[in-house]
Structure formats: C-alpha cells, structure tokens
Amino acid sequence: MEDTQMPDHNKKILIIDGHSILNRAFYGLPDLTNYEGLHTNAVLGFLNIIFKIIDEEQPTNMCVAFDVKQPTFRHLMYKEYKGTRKPMPDELREQVPLIKEVLTAMNITIIEKGGYEADDIIGTLSRIADKDGYKVVIVSGDRDLLQLATDNILVRIPKTKAGGTTVENYYAADVQKLYGVTPVQFIDMKGLMGDTSDNIPGVPGIGEKTAGKIIQEWKSIDNALEHIDEIKPPKAQKNLREFADQAKMSRELATIKLDCVLDFNLDDTDLFDMFNDKSYNIMKRLEFKSMLKRFDAKPDAQELKPEITVINENSALDTVRDTVIAAGKAGMYVISDSDILYGIAITCDARTVYVINSMSGVSSDAMSDIVRDIKTSGTSICIGDIKSCLNDMDFSECDTNVLDVGIAAYLLNPLENSYNYDDISKEYLEVMLPSEKELTGKEELNAFTFISDNFLELFAYKALVPLLAMDTLIEKLKGTGMYDLYMNVELPTVYTLHDMEKRGVRVDRTALEEYSHKLESRIKELHDSIIEYAGKDFNINSPKQLGPVLFEDMALPGGKKTKTGYSTSADVLEKIKNVHPIINDILEYRQLSKLNSTYAIGLGSFISSDGRIHGTFNQTITATGRISSTDPNLQNIPMRMELGRLIRKAFIPQDGFVFVDADYSQVELRVLAHLSDDSVMKNAFQNNIDIHSTTASEVFGVPIDEVTPLQRRHAKAVNFGIVYGISAFGLSEDLGISRKEASDFIEKYYDTYKSIKTYLDGQVKFAKENGYVKTMFGRIRPIPELKSSNFMQRSFGERVAMNSPIQGSAADIIKIAMLHVNIKLKELGLKSRLILQIHDELLIETAKDEVDTVRKILVDEMMHAADMTVPLEVGVASGNNWYEAK
Template sequence: MPRLVLIDGSSYLYRAFHALPPLTNAQGEPTGALFGVVNMLRATLKEQPEYIAFVVDAPGKTFRDDLYADYKANRPPMPDDLRAQLQPMCEIVEALGVPILRIDGVEADDVIGTLAIAAAADGIDVTISTSDKDFAQLVRPGIALVNTMSGSRIDSDDGVVEKYGVRAGQIVDLLALMGDAIDNVPGVDKCGPKTAAKWLGEYGTLDGVMANAASIKGKIGDNLRAALDRLPLNRELVSIRTDVPLDRGPRELPLRARDNDVLRGLYMRYGFTQALRDLDGNGVPTAADGPVSLRATEAGFARSGAAAAPVAPPDPALAGPGEYETVTDEARLAAWICKLEAADEFAFDVETDSLDALRANLVGISLSVEPGKACYIPLAHDYPGAPPQLACGHVLDALRPLLADPARRKLGHHGKYDIHVMRRHGIDVAGYADDTMLESFVHNATASRHDMDSLARRYLGIGTVAYDDVTGKGAKRIAFAQVAIDDATRYSAEDADVTLRLHRVLAPQLAAEPALERVYREIEIPLVQVLARIEANGVMVDADELRRQSADLGRRMLAAQQKATELAGRSFNLDSTKQLCALLYDELALPTLVKTPKGQPSVNEEALEAIAELHELPRVILEYRGLAKLRGTYTDKLPEMINPETGRLHTSYHQAGAATGRLASSDPNLQNIPIRTDDGRRIRTAFVAPPGHRIVACDYSQIELRIMAHLSQDPGLLQAFASGVDIHRATAAEVFGRPLDEVTGNERRAAKAINFGLMYGMGAFGLARNLGVGRGEAQDYIALYFSRYPGVRDYMDRTRQQAHEQGYVETVFGRRLYLENINARNAGLRAGAERAAINAPMQGTAADIIKRAMLTIDAWLADAMPDARMILQVHDELVFEVAEGDVDALLAGVTARMTAAAELDVPLVVDCGVGMNWDEAH
C-alpha cells in the first residue's frame, strides 16, 4: 500500500526550538530549531514514503479568528532567533525533495486533516508526524500519528484511549472541555484531562456533559455550568477541518529526488556533519545512526556565547578513506620500523584478549605515522585457516627501542590501557605525548562523549568500524583472536589512523586556548603515567576479613527479613517493588509521599525515608537494603576481583569521567565505599598493609570551602581560615552573633549545613529539610549568612552572570567547564545549570589541586622513596603503602607537596593518619 507522510512543520519547528539550548554555527547564526527539524526529517525519510508534505501555517488570519476575536491573542510573537531559521529551514526541506504546503485562511492542522482523510479514502496509508495532541481526533483505520522525537505511534482507538483516556471520536469534546491555553481557548476552569475524560466516559459526548451539568456537584460543577455558553464555540475552534479546498491531492505530493549540491552547501554552512556524512555515503541515513536525538553535543555547534567548536577538519585528507596494511612478514615489519624511525610522532593501539589491562594478552598492534595510512601487526590470531604471523617476542623487540624512547612522541586514545598492556609484555612506554580522549575532554568536557567512535563522527565526519562489527554480539560474539585478520586490520588499523587524524584536528583547537592547553599539558597528560602506576600498584585486601563481614551482613539481613515479616504480619519479598507497594500503600494504608516518574507510588530510598516516622517497617526495609548493598557490592565481590597474578586489588581510574575533572574509579569503584556508617568503615579495615608496612592516608581538609574563600575573597572567610579556627564554628559565631566558645552544637551543625549547602546551590527548602526546621527559619539562616559573608553572595552573582554570558566557568587553573543548559528556556534546567556554575569552579579546582599533588608526589617517590607506593586516590584523599621505618619521611614529603599544590589566599591543610589498615589510617 502506498504511504503518505504529513509533517506538522510548525510542531517540528517549535518543538525543536524549545527542546534545545540556544545554538549557533561558527558564524553566529542561530541553528537549534533548524538542527532539530533536519534530524527529524532525516529520520522520517529513512522510510522513503511514496508521498510526503511538509505543512506549515500561512501568515495572516484564519477562519478561527473570525469566529473568536481573541483566538491566539495571548501568543507571543515569534522570537527573532527562531524567525531567522525559517528561510534556511524551507531551503533544506525543498532540497530534500519534500513539498511545502501553506494555505491562506486555514491552519496547517486543517490542511493535514483534509489530506489525511482524502488519502485514506483513496487507499493510501497515512502517517501524521507531529507531537500535537489535537491530531488524535483524526486517528482511524489508515491514519496513524507518529511523534518522531519520542518514537511513539498511535494507530487505533485503543491507542488513543491509552494515551488520552477517551476514543478518537471524543478528542474534540475533550479539548473543548479542557480548553487550550496556547491558543487562548478558555475551557472549564480547573477541568484537566482526567476530569474531562471522566465526564465523557459517563455521558459520552460534550452534548451529554452539558445536558447533565446540573447533576455534577462541587466547585467543578459550578465551573462547568459557568462555561456552558462558550463550550459549543470551543468545539468548533478545536475541530480540525477536513474539507479545505486544495489545488492538489495526496497523489500529487510525491517525494522528489533531492538536490545534493544545495544540501551540501547548507549542511556545511550550519555544521550538520552527520547529515553531510549521509550525503557522501549512500544518500540514506543508516540504522547505525541510531534514534533521532536533539542533543546539541552531537551536532557540532558552538554554544551561544561560547567558543566555537568547528567540526569540519581543516584538511580534507583528515576525513578521507584510509589505506591499511597487514604486516605478516619481516620485510613489511622492517619497512614500518623505518617509517616509525623517520616520523616525528606516531599513533599506536593494541588488541588483546581481555578488558582487564593488567591480565590482558596481546593479540595484535596497530600503528600510524600519517593520516589515512596505518598498519596492523597480528600476533595471536587463532582460527582455522589463519595465516602465519610474526612471533610476538620478535615484534616487541623490534618496537621496544621506539616505544621506550622518551624523545619519540607517542599518541593514543585512552592510552593508559595500552601502556598497561605493553608494560605487562616487558615494554615501559615513554614519551607518551598526546591522548585524543583527553584532548577532547579538556577542550570541552560536555560537548561530546569522548570515545573514539563519537569523536570521529564529531570532528572528522566519518563513521568508524565498531567492535561489534568484527566480533559479533551477545552469545554469538567471538574473541578478537578469532576475528579474521583482514577484518581485524580494517578495525584495528583504523583505530591508530583515526587517533592520529583526531590529534591533528584537536591539537590546534587546544593550542588556540592557552589556559586549556596548560591544563592538558601540565596536568592531564603527565597524570596518565601516574595513574597507570597507581593502578599497577594495587592494594592488598584481606579476603578472609571480607568473607567474615559477608557472613555477618548475611545474618543481619536475615534478622531484618524476620523483623519485617513480624511487622507486616505475613511473609513477603523485600526485593519486590510490587509486593512492597501493595503492603505499604494498600494494606498498611501509609501515605504515598513520593511517586515514580510515571505517577506510581515509589518505594525508593527517598520514599521510604519519607514514611519511616509513620511506621517501623520502612526503616527495617531501608536497613535490609543497606546491608544487601554492602554485601553485594563489596564484601562478596571484592575477593573475587583480586588479581591472581599479583594477589592485590586493582581499580581503574578515569580522567574523562566527570566534567569537573574529578577522577572516577571502577572495577571496583572504591570511591563510593560509605564512610558515615560503622559497616562502611568496617569494609576499609580489609584494605591492609603487608607485613612490616603501614597504610598512610592524607586528606585535604575542607578544600572546597577554602577554594570558596579564595574565589569569593570574602574577608570573613579569609580571616577564619587564616586563623586556623574550626570554620563551621567560626561561621556559626558570625551568623548567630556570639563568641566562638558559646556556639552550641546545633548552631555549628546549622552553619556546616549552610557552608556546604551553598556550595552546591542548596536553597531554603533543602536547608530546612537538612536541619529539620521550617522553611522561613532556614531562609533567615541564609540571609544572616550572606549578611556576614557578603563576598560569597557577590561571587555567586558574578559567577552566574559569567556563565550566562560565556556559556562556561573556569577553575583557578583555567580548566573550562561548559554549562549546556545555562541559557535554557526551561527554568528548572536553567536553575540546575546555575547551581553547577557556582559549584563547578570549586569542585574542579579541588580536582586540579589533588592531580597536581599526585604529579609532584609521584616524581618525589620515584627519586627519594622508590619502595613507597601511592595506591589509592579517593576524592580529596591519597593513600600510600610504606615500610614502617619510612612513615615519618613519607608523611613529611607528602604533606609538603600536597600543601604546595596550589597558591591560594588561604592555607591548604592536610590531615594524615597511619595504621595497619585503611580505616585505622583514615
């Protein structure tokens, strides 16, 4: 059956405009709505419909204005930056081969309605592409609604009922009762969709509701009766016409051939790299492109007011196809060694049999010395018919002088993994000069994901071969050693090639921002080798102690289950959300104070905390969950993760995780071990020192508050830190106007909540909840705080303003933190970005400081204390393993370097501890 797609162009345009923050191309032209429309059109055109139309409203009045003078009277004029995108939108739509329809005197809805009904009667399958609920009145056999942004589809009465609570034939009556604030159609006051659907369920039609208005009780009944006179007009205003005279019918709207030359110029002008890629491919978007997304980070735009982030490579060769060679004989290996020796820099990448770098064995190595040219050296491919390969040891011997030479610049992408693998195979990589993952991260941490595939699309405009493409997925996945060598070459050589190409694009962009380049060159790149050493060091863990803790946690979980059964009066599954909801909210009739995003009663931690004062059972459930989490995440899992080759636990640190620059850890995540509970601290007792050694933990004291004092230059805060007094007690003394020695415990607690809360953008509501006081009292506390520390308020105001103007804030060291939603139209998103703007410089500066400390400490340890090990970094804390006799020397050296890691206007203070295990040292 032929298909007709009718696109609600106005819906596309406004939805895209309001879904995205203000975006511009490199020339400063607004592009947000245009990008959204193009992406949605590309998704629609994947289906290649026989007939199509892009329908938009014509300027001027319509018949509805004649019926009701105030129709759309409160709608604001189109914003200038949206109006500027109308003409290029039409140019792109036309170039895509899609007819544009504008009919005077009616709205786009009426044109779509007329064409849809005519096409369905003519045996054409109709899809209306829109997010406007009004079109639900047209749903019937042969006419479906598709929301391209959400992917939802409604093609039957049942679908309409599920979405709106009424049948398609009742939608007009539903809208008449509800009214439409956007179009200034007043409905029944306080009558929302549920009430309107309820009335129509009882009385069938609008006429039935009106006839029974006298029997509807309460204030809502009064409101209905007050609106009776205008409801017939409402019905006419919200009814989509299906009889508009048109100069062409559905079969006169074929999808035409697109004009690639025009499209290429428009796409290049507005920076649509993925669309450009499609043009230069087979002309049709591929399934690999994934669902339509309005994420600006994938578009290649500059943020409004922020530095431009061009994505088109300056050299066409950087986006061209690659020439890849398989090296399986001595002659080719020797030729590539010569190329490497002659090159100023080269990219390398390894293929292995494991994601665990400390246990992985080499399968192959790829190398690239110039864009578009790379090789793959297979070493351990093992499958029937696999060709002979060079011996691994022989290849490594040939590469060792190059990889170990600090004067030869090496490039990688997430090269820490490759460094680990090469060290495991006897080569200490030196001269690791650039990492494209970190170049991208420092250049703009939030502009994109930083995996190679995403960066290749963004900065080179090319699609790469995915790992799944060569190994398969799921149960059918094969090991890389079983991948055919030709396929492995295509995949792995491309990795080295793309790494080099990305570096050639990203390096100049970093060089154009000296502060960012310093962060990259002086902090992030040298930190790669430091983190590799920390990860390789690992930490000794007492597996027997963890097993004892697991057994104890298991016994207490069982006791909690028994207690819960006793309180409930019956047995139930504490891990079943459905059973918990039924028990707490139906049987025990506890109030639903927290709901899920879908409006259902929630049993998450917040929900249970909210009702824990009303019944003992929620508290017991929370206790059970806490015990289960510790057992499942740590005491059961950590012994299994001990490396059998080293007998130690090795975490992985991630530099390109948090936008603020804070390090994250995984496999296992040692930064989330709870320390505020006895059980959480007990886990740390299992992290032990070897015989004759001690664990030393050194932690920055209140570093973010100290950074706040430095950034705000508030005299009160500067003086408090300079005097060395307890900052929370000093704050309480200022806020409550009393001597330090008369500050009560509750007053110090309130001051501490304010000190930390303000850094994270906490308002009166959050502070009130934290302190258990009224919102008015909490607001008074905040007002008092700002009156005593006016510099803090000035800093916050100044930072917000800078963020709105520039689109980013900076750390003390120049790390740039972009704020995607700082100028968002949505107030909630904008407020969240403002809170992040205030906190990010403090958190980011703290991250930079401890990284700087790690660099100097690592160098000092290698020179002065080679037997001491830096074994963990957790938030603002560094953990070491040192011989008993060297503890004092380590403490002195580490403390000196941590306190000297930044020159702030307040002293950096480091708290240190020593013990047989991590808990004792903390």
C-alpha cells in the same frame, strides 16, 4: 526491458499532521531530556511513529504540515473557535522547533502557511497528489481527518498502547463501516455533534449517537433541515430546529478545505538522503541512540579508509620505522586484550596503516624495538587512550611526545559520554566513521578474527584518527588556555592512575566473608520481623511493594510523593521512625543489604589471584575534573557509619607494609576562600580556627566559644550548601527547618562573607556570558543548561556555575599532589606506592621502614600542590588496615 518511464502510479506520498503527531508522542512517552536539559520525548515519539509508517509504506514522497500561530477563516467566522484549548505545556512547546530542525536536516518538506490550518493543507495536498496519480497516506492523531479518506486516500491514526504503537487504518469504506456514514457525511455528523476540543458548538443535546442516526437517515444537515418535521427523537428535532444556523456554521467549521493556494510543487516532497551527517548530528545531540542505528550507510567512511598493510616479518619493520620517524608524527593503537598482545597498528599518513602482527613472524622484541626507536627519535606518538596500552608499552610520564587524544578531547569538552575514535572523528575531523560495535558486532578479538577485514579496519581507525586529530586538539587546547594543564597535569596523571591500577589493593577475602555472614544472619532476623509487622510477605527490596505496605496497608503517615508511587527513601522513613517500629527495621535492613551486596559480596568478586583488587580509575568521566573509580568503585567504601566502616578492616597492606593515609581538611572551602578572596573566611583559615564554628559565631552573632553544637551543625550545612550553589529549599530540606529560616541563614551568611557573594554572582555572570566556567588551573566546564528556556534547568546551570570552579579546582589540586607524590616515590626508589585516591585523600601502601619518609612526602606535596592565599591543611594517619589508617 521496456523503455517507458515508470508512471506516477507507483509514487506514494506520506502526509503527516505535524502538531497532532507531536502531541500524541508527547503524551505517549515519559519525560526525556538530553544533557542540555532539552526535552526530547515528543520528538523521539514522533520519529518512532513516522519511521514505523515509512517502513511499512515505503513512500517515495513525504511532507509534514504544521499550523501557524495566526487566525484562520474559522476564527473570523466564530471567534470562540478553539477557544477552550489549553496552551501547550512548555516542555512540548520547546520541542516544536526541534522536530522542525530534525525534519529539515532529513530533507523532509515542512509545509505551513499563514491563514491555513494544517488540516486544510493536508486536505488540499491529498487531493492534488491523488489527481496526479499518487497513492496518498495521511497520518494524524486526529479523527477529524477521517473526512479526507477515499478509496485511494488512506488515513492512518497511530495509537500508543502499552509500549508499542498500533495504527488504525481508514479508507472510505472503513469509515463507513465504523460510523455508518461516508467520509463526507462525517463532516455533517460533526456539524451536529460539535467538537469540544476545537470548541465547535454543534447542536445542544445531540451527541455522536444521535448525530450518526440522523445523518445515516438524511445524508446531510441541509437535507435533514428540509425534513425537519420527520427528525427523531423529538428532543433532537426541537434543538435542531432552534439551532439550525449553529449546525450549519459548525459544519462549515468542521469542513477541511480542499482548495488552499499552496505555493509549492509536489516534486519538492521527494524523499532523499534522510540519513546524513546533519541529521545524524542532531540525533546524537538529542541522544536518540535507537535512531542512530538507521545511519548505517556512512558515505564518508570510505574517504578516510586507508590502505592496510599487514606486516608479518621482522625484515619489513625497518621500512615502517624509517617512514614513521621521517614523518615525525605517528598514530598508534596497541592491539591487545587482557592477556594477549596481538600487535600494533601504526600510521604516519592518511593513506596507509601498518598493522604489525606479532602473532606471526614478527618477534615481540622487534616490535618493542621499533616502538622504542620511534619514541626516542622524538616523533610525536598520538594515541586514543594511553592508559589502556601501558601494560604492553613502556611509556612513562617523562615521554612528553606521547600524546593522548581522548584526554585532550575530554579537557575541551568534559560533558561528552565517550571519547572513542568515532566520537573524535565526528567532532574534530567532521567525518562519520562506523563505530566499533558496527564494525565488529559481537565478534570477539582472537588470533583468527584479529586479521579479519572488519577488525583491521577498526585498528586502522584507532591508529589513524588520533594522528589526524591531534594537531587540531593541541591547537584548541592552546586556544582555550588548557595546554599547560594538559601537558603538566593530565598527561602525567595517566601514568599515575595506571600505576595505582597495576599495584591494586590487597583485600582479605576471609574477613569479607565473615563480615557477610554476620550481616546475613541479622538481615534474616530483620526480614522476619518486618514481615511480621506488615502481616504479609513481600519483597522488602522493592520500593514498589514496600510503599503500599507502609502507606496503605499500615496507613502510616507521610505517603505519596512521586508520580510513580510512594517514595520510601531513607529521609522519608527517617521522619516517621517513631510512628512504628517497622520503620527502624526497614532502615536497618536496607543498610545491611547494601553493605552485604555491594561491599561484602560485591568486593569479594573483584579479588584477583594475587589477593588484590585492581580497579579502574577513569580520567575522562566527570564534568568537573575529578577522577572516578569503577569495577569496583573504590571511592565509596563505607566510612560514615561505624558498621560499614568496619569493612575497611578488610583492606590490608602486603606483608612488611602499613597504610599511610593523608587527606585534606576542607579543601573546597579553602579553595572558595582563596578564589573569592574573602577576608573573613581567609582569616579563619590563616589562623587555623574551626571554620564551621567561625561561621556559626558570625551568622548567629555569638562568641565563638559559646557556639552550640546545633549552631555549628547548621553552619556546617550552610558552608556545604554554599559550595553546592545554595538554595533556601535545599538547605531547609537538609536541616529540617523552614524555608524562611533557611533563607535567613543564607542572607546572614552573605552578610558575613560579602566577597563570597560577589564571587559567586560573578561566576554566574561569567558563565552566562561565556557558556562555561574555569578552575584555578584553567580547566573548563561548559554549562549549556544556562541557555535553557526551562527555569529549573537554568537554576541548575547557575548552581553548577558556582560549584564547578570550587570542586574542579580542588580536583586539580589533588591531581597535582597525587602525581607529585607518585613521581617522588619512584624517584627516591622507594618500595612504597600510591594505591588509592578518594577525591581529597591519598592512600599509600608503605614499606615499614619508609613510613616517616612517606608521611613527609604526602604532607609536603599535598600542602604545596597549589599556590594559595590560605594554607592547605593535611591530616595523616597510619595503620595496619584502612580502618586504622583513617
């Protein structure tokens, strides 16, 4: 091999026109926002474009030029320069610093200099690089830059077309081919034709066509002026003569400078280490999932990757147990899928992870024994997700040394999407680890794959990360005042939820099927009727097809609403249901389709071989501390409409049992009364007076026994509104009244409940100062939206600040009640078990001889779950199915 250094001929620089590409990206992509409400579409589009070009060009160097908000020589020459340009929309403006942040993190040079436009910087730089032997590629959305093309300098113009991005490429010859002029003559052409977007005047009456012809023939404006008498057509000749100075000035305005004084070195634009922690974190924050794929090389993973010792014999277990107990703290992961237990990964220091293989010489008894020994030794066992391993491990709410990392991280920031080992590692260990998907891809866990390197590495992280992160998490929980909440509420709740999942709820498959058949025959009738009214066949389930049918073909009123088309949502249709009978049919059709697909058919598919549905309760999903329910969602079984409510007849207790159902009455308003210490509202609850009637009486100034049903309905809506963080608009929409009336209601409401107003204002103020709000039990909800520059986002943040302490405290209360009830049932050795929690309601499958005891436990524990200045009222009912028990 020759010992000569590579000459610079092999260097290639990519010069990006920052604002122009950002602008293209902004208008090319639909609006996107991340969880903070930050608009991100332009940044994402920008990155997509430049990565596409980087992939194609493989440049060695790169930089991005931006304009600076400062007049340039062009403004001095011609004060109307760029005068007609519209200001950037706010959604785009806020993305300018964002893209700069991303580029900086990726070590990509940003060039901006007062007095120069990006074009001039690009022009100058392209010439310097060219002279230094670089290949040069300029990327811009702006055709003005075509004047910079030469045989060595390529100008690329990306276009966003129907999904994909295509790029037009121009060397000097391509410019010539397209416009019939050289890149330099292109400037003269622009001098003649002007440019509306930059407000360059040019010569009146001369457009692209004429300008092209003149320059093709005469090569330049100066030369054309010398032969002014020969210019054709006559109109152009006359105008050019008259506006000769303006043409010359326009040419100068349009000329990109090639001799700016730039105080930087080409070597500064070397591309290196674009994919690092910092850029990864920003991309993650912006929620650019597709970008994260580019961060495959994770240098840090090596640092944390421990030795993995696979244990295949019982005899080796003693050492493992002794080592772990001596350390006093362990990280553990149970390796299993729904049916099979493969083993466990366990570690007590960052150097070694033991993977105990229960598919080999290790007996499952021996494995259970060492876990039990470790547990009873008092060793802290740190686990990523305790609930997921409870089918194989007999931990209980009494084992206070078994700790859950996911739940700790959720309490510290409930807004994250997931609390997997890689999330925890990034956030609390500041180490980037490959995700589960990256490690094992599509490979499934089975007896063979489970001891493959990739799976072993995965298990190692799943055991190790909890061990390493737990101390930090506990410290932070203490620091934020949430340690008690964690230990006394969240951790025991894990076991309660697992108990409910394991028990499941019995559902009568035949009843669901019969119900479905009834629905289907009515759905068919409605379908035919709707098609007949419409006069043509179409898919009623498609709002995109339904909209035009209703508002164009049938010309019904109330059309147009969104950018994508007509809204056909129930509240829109509700308003025009008297105009045409098709509307009622559609509403009924929708209702029945929903009941059938989501409930009758949907639920049926979840019934297990034991005749019961074992859904999943999630403890780390909601922003407020509520539980959520999935696969299926058992917290949204129909209730409000009689027809839907009938589904509840299919939810039945096992033989010899009945259902006992208990729910709180207006917990959220009671919580509000307590938190705000409002004497008027507290008084109503203390004296057990109907709260909505009280509100109506106060707000409308009538005696409580003269409140009309309408007044009560309005008052009820206002009470709800208050809990949601009221707005006059929202209330007026809900009640179908004017905004003025709605805001009058609100004003009178605050007049009545003065302390509530004070309290809510106080929450918003607290949130603005601290960035979060707290529940009665110290649970935190961060509100990043309050820092947004966007009015709408900020208003949302304010509503959240008002709502979260209320919804969250209510969630805390029922969680406490729920776990007390569950523990009591077990303590008393009852056969009855908790099976569902629906936010303010608990359902217990109750042995017939335990009904009285269970009713008492429910009422007792629910009423006394929290110490408040207003009583908590609980309603109880029982029955042979869920329909009867409500």
